[in-house]
Amino acid sequence: MAYHYNARRGQRAGLGPLSLKVNAGEFLTVVGPSGSGKSTLLSVLAGFLKPQSGVLTLAGQPVKGPHPALTLVQQEHALFPWLTVAGNIAFGLKSQKLGREEQVRRTLDALEQVGLSGYGERRIHELSGGQRQRIALARALATRPGLLLLDEPFSALDARTRTEISQELLGIWQAQQVTVVFVTHNLDEALALGERVVALRGGQVVLDAPTGEVSPEQLRMVLDES
Known part of the structure; x- marks a missing residue:
């Protein structure tokens, strides 16, 4: 597949042509320099x-637009400041036409998964940057996605918080066996989190x-030489 952006002097390559298969239950990490097509790839996968x-x-079925089984978490948490934490998580469930009881159950489950049980009635301005990103992840998890797409979601966090949330994400992936495509600039992070x-x-x-077959040095060399 391929996607090209229109520019004044003609088309500018954004992605491809390339062929990529993501296996069910896999944790795939994607790396590359700025402008390499990482975010474009996620936008294509998300149906945007x-x-x-x-x-x-x-x-096996064509994706022709945004799909309920696909959820994208971006660098900016995009939470609504006028809603509570629980309201933000439940907002992502409205399109699924779930009953109130099921929405509440999924919201509480998602908060527990990201280590923020009891935070449902708080406002976004009361949270730290790491907590806000956890809520963005909880909102995505509450929809029970078949494919979870993450576009450098932890890049703005300090090293300690980034490591903590990364480990939480790994635990969630192992428990739920959700398929994950995780974009990052950090080569060490890519190799530590992903299976591939x-x-x-x-x-x-x-x-x-x-x-397991690639070192950070080898990965850096491939990117520098390409």
């Missing part, structure tokens, strides 16, 4: 951008390998 060539499928790493440069895949 339509490939200009090729086909995107989920469980894909490196992009110029919209092309320059490496696709199990993380």
